[in-house]
Amino acid sequence: MSTVSASASASASGSVSDDEAARRWRLVLGRYAADQLSVGPQDDGLERSLRYLYDREYTARGHRVEQGAGLGGSQPHGVDVTALRWLDEAGGLFPRETFERMQVDAVSRYGLTDLLQDDAAVEALEPSRELAVAMMQVRGALNDRAAAGLRRVIQRVVEDIVKRLRTRFTTAVNGRIDRSRRSMHRVARNFDWKRTLRANLGRVDADGRMTVQDVRFSARTRRALTWDVILVVDQSGSMAASLLYSAVCAGILSGLPGINVQLYLFDTSVVDMSHLADDPVTVLMTAQLGGGTDIARAMRHAEQQVRNPSRTVVALVSDFYEGGSVSHLLATVRRMASSGVTMLGLAALDEAAEPVYDQGTARHLAECGMEVAALTPERFAEWLGEVLS
Incomplete structure (x- = not known):
């Protein structure tokens, strides 16, 4: 019990x-x-x-x-x-x-x-993340009727996660704040508290209380050029939870202007899921959890997709336990870094949201030019927004 x-x-x-x-x-x-x-x-x-x-x-x-x-x-x-x-x-x-x-x-x-x-x-x-992860891991043993039921459960879990994350990604990624221009869009994410304070300094009473009459909002600048965001996601057996969030993040990003999303899942081979990036449920129902891990092969494939290095972000989601050639992996990362590609290594998180990954490989990747961090999806959105601004 x-x-x-x-x-x-x-x-x-x-x-x-x-x-x-x-x-x-x-x-x-x-x-x-x-x-x-x-x-x-x-x-x-x-x-x-x-x-x-x-x-x-x-x-x-x-x-x-x-x-x-x-x-x-x-x-x-x-x-x-x-x-x-x-x-x-x-x-x-x-x-x-x-x-x-x-x-x-x-x-x-x-x-x-x-x-x-x-x-x-x-x-x-x-519906819960834990239930969806457990079901994804037994998907291969399901008959067609049970698989249809699984899809409905995963759909509900994905909808819950999207509801929680979409605003964070939209706010962080969909244009940076331009404080030189006032906005007519009076919404919380555009609230400019510094300019609001300055505009109302003359309305402070003897007790130090301010009467706010002039509330200021900042405009947001749209990106003029498109960025390529390449998500490279480990689908080995231990990565089910990370795969779930990665598919959701890819789906949200696919709906944002100015971003071209490419999604690749890998174990010892690489599967192009870019045509399904806007459909996280189908991605999760298609993924084949388990097998080995060849990060070097996956990153080499990502390198071959780079068109404009200075406007490309490659996000590797993995526990960094490399089953392929570490030397080839590091060489690929060095080449992309020297060409101007921005890279982030997202370490896998366990059920308690604690990072679980090969720290030795992660350290070598960082030394070669990849930023490595254990980030929640919310923090990933903030990081991506900073890079794209």
């Missing part, structure tokens, strides 16, 4: 009664504590839901699991409970964060991909 063990044990160590502590430990330990700890009537649903999912762990290890206490025929009214019934019940019993973790376990650890074959189950799933 690993999903609830951390939270339950932490709570049990707090200021709770012995009975409450015993209750929580019973839910953590499951049926193996049945001889010593009983399940109260109020926890019957929790117990059934947990057993339905996590008894699969014991079965996979060769343990025999007694029938009758899970979500099977022992349910009231003799109803045979399917994965959908489990999903409905668990969603109402557990806090959202716990339920999201259980969904991920159901798909990635216990193979409950039949959830994706039921329209109602797909709608009941709580």
Whole structure:
């Protein structure tokens, strides 16, 4: 019952009664504590839901699991409970964060991909980045109906991320602030607080309070020339989360004026996804996670696409664990740097948003002219806006 063990044990160590502590430990330990700890009537649903999912762990290890206490025929009214019934019940019993973790376990650890074959189950799933990543990693084992359900889940996750990121990219990338001109577009992103303060200095009362009557906004300068942004994304098995965000960023950038987006996914070969850059869902459904890593080959391919070095950004998204030739990789980066190409190496982030990458290779890349950083998508937008301004 690993999903609830951390939270339950932490709570049990707090200021709770012995009975409450015993209750929580019973839910953590499951049926193996049945001889010593009983399940109260109020926890019957929790117990059934947990057993339905996590008894699969014991079965996979060769343990025999007694029938009758899970979500099977022992349910009231003799109803045979399917994965959908489990999903409905668990969603109402557990806090959202716990339920999201259980969904991920159901798909990635216990193979409950039949959830994706039921329209109602797909709608009941709580969309999250973690769930989308887990589903992407099992996509190859899905039949057509389950794959269609997966696409709908990924679509919802992508829409949520786009909603959060689009404004950040638009603000950062779509033209720099021109403080020499006043803007008629009175929106927050154009607010010029310095000029507003100066314009209202004569309206400060004896207590130091300013009455603001003249609010100033700055215009934004549009780029006159097009930039090429080449995204080179590692699709090895450990890169699922980074691939998700990279596809979304490519989709947002494709909709901005003055930017030509090229998108390449790679493992030991390179796949041109540029024609799908504006469709992150299709990119994610097409990507083949897993395999080796040949960064040198991918960067050499990116180098061959450069038309105007001084107006080209190459963003490499990888954990920098090179399976190809490091010397060839570094030579390619040196050539692009000397030609004027701007390069950024985006290090992979783990589930806790901590960078996980080969620091030795990253250091060598930085020495050759590539800026290397572990950035969230929001910070990547800001970095790109600074480069393109």
